[in-house]
Amino acid sequence: NLTMALTAKSMPYKQNFGPFAPEVYRMPMSYPFRDGGQDGAAAAREAITRIEKQIGATSVAAILIEPIQGEGGFIVPAPGFLPALADWARANGVVFIADEVQTGFARTGDWFACAHEGVVPDIITMAKGIAGGMPLSAITGRADLMDAVHPGGLGGTYGGNPVACAAALAAIDAIREHDLTARARRIGEIASARLRALAQQVPAIGEVRGRGAMLALEFVRPGGTEPDAALTAAIAARCLEQGVLTLTCGTFGNVIRLLPPLVIGEDLLNDALDVVCTAIGDLSA
Template identity: 70%
Template sequence: MATSEELHKRRVEAVARGVGSTIPAYVDRAGGGTITDVDGREWIDFAAGIAVTNVGNSAPRVVEAVRAQVERFTHTCFMVAPYESYVAVCEQLNALTPGGFEKRSALFNSGAEAVENAVKIARHATGRPAVVVFDHAYHGRTNLTMALTAKNMPYKHRFGPFAGEVYRVPMSYPLRDGGLDGATAAARSIEMIEKQVGAENVAALLIEPIQGEGGFVVPAEGFLPALREWATAAGVVFVADEIQTGFCRTGDWFACEHEGVEPDLITLAKGIAGGLPLAAVTGRADLMDAVHVGGLGGTYGGNPIACAAALASMETMRELDLAAAARRIGAVMGERLRAIAAGDPRVVEVRGRGAMLAMEIVVPGTLTPDPAATAAISAACHAAGLLTLTCGTYGNVLRFLPPLAISDDELGRGLDILAAAFG
């Protein structure tokens, strides 16, 4: 087997330079809360493939389901010759997602595809053009989703021009907006929408209940319900982007459940299928069914192998009660992170929910972001065998997304490495 050094030499000659990687190691196998590279080095996994392997890598039910499906057939295209597993995934999503109303689902390949299709559905159903998004938002890397995403580098830089009729308003970011309460922060955003866009022109209001790439920003209590209430009154489709927060990650099946918010449409991906590519839009039947036959779909959307994995993943989440596991991980990790913060003035805030936690790093005594210190701490973790990620508009947030199947021992060892990295 080639070494990581040998593989990297091959990569330089074969892979486009624009595709980055967090660690300079090449994976051989992974399971539970660890990753092992081709040189035999083990890494505690606090990334989960960016909130994808919630059930752990190579989860037994997923492996079994995928193997069985591959033996039967790998692809027919649901739009050509349909199959039961696509229907079963949609049934599960309709039942699991918030909202007591009648729902429909459609399956796609990636989070960006799900977001684009949610916008298509909202525009088609309302006959309106405008889409409202928020500061610090991340929604994908396609042309439309780059327009929806806030951060320029590395996501948008020199890739324009972007899709039009996208409008950005302030997010509730308690650390950086003076601690505005949720209702006041929402009123600020709504006033901007009404004055600068006009509610009658807005097809969709799109928001991450907890922002992901933007820095794990948790809005103040009341922010999401106030926006939901306004959207309903204004005839605007409220779209919850739960691509990173979904499938038990925050301690509920979906993050918007925390405040009882029922979105008109919800976009899903990442944790849905145990590592196989699958995404979905689920929502109100009247909106989803407004689109003409043939208006939604894609060659690989709802691939039978990915659907089998999704059904097995959701069963694993129920069987192991991974929502409760996320809450337990959050309690253990939160206590350790707050202890680190108490002894290090660079940590201005520990935030998040469940097993989606973050530390914002600043120049001590200020709110000035310190991306260099953030990168150095993360690099020290990597060198010691802990896989961590950074994020945030300012590049100064350490984010933690361990698999929900991580063992107590693995979690503890990872937190010990993190504490040592802070010195």
């Protein structure tokens, strides 16, 4: 119930599941494509001002944020946004929590997305890439916060599952052994170059964005920023017909996200990009 209260995406996550816990507030994220290219410091000031005016700094328990939004549209905040929020939280005794479920474990070209700007959260939530597909999640944080709970207070039936934990240790070893953080950056370089070149020819591509191997294309009506969810869905369907799995996301359903495996070979990566680029070119025409 608390998790559903946190999300701003009603369908399919929270519709018909209410009522939800009160006192959960959503503040504006830095969204360079849709906030006029506002710099990170200015975007952070706007969010902080709303926090102070609507809630009051002394009444805030925690700020929970995805360093790069996932379901929200793979939105990379402007540089400086995350550090400014983290600094404000620290100065006001507010716990700064980074949701790195999608961004963690080398996906963005570093172990965690917060590291790109030197942000050290008080708590990090983790899952997905932590165990190479096995069901596992984890939380880590400052010792005083983690030790505040009595022994046995944080746990569950599947906590410490030995098979999932073994898979996680193997996945972490593989990330280190094969330097998959560097591999993610290389995937990003290859894919971004091709997608940005395509964007120069296709007005329906509003923005190509992402970090490392966490990439997205936002589709709009040519000549503006009006979301084009229908085109986005059609492109995803065409890619699926050609054997390439993509996912749509974003508040308006107009973003295609690309999450290639970090161990993908460059030939296969380029084959997949051929399918994506052809689908975009054909359907946007």
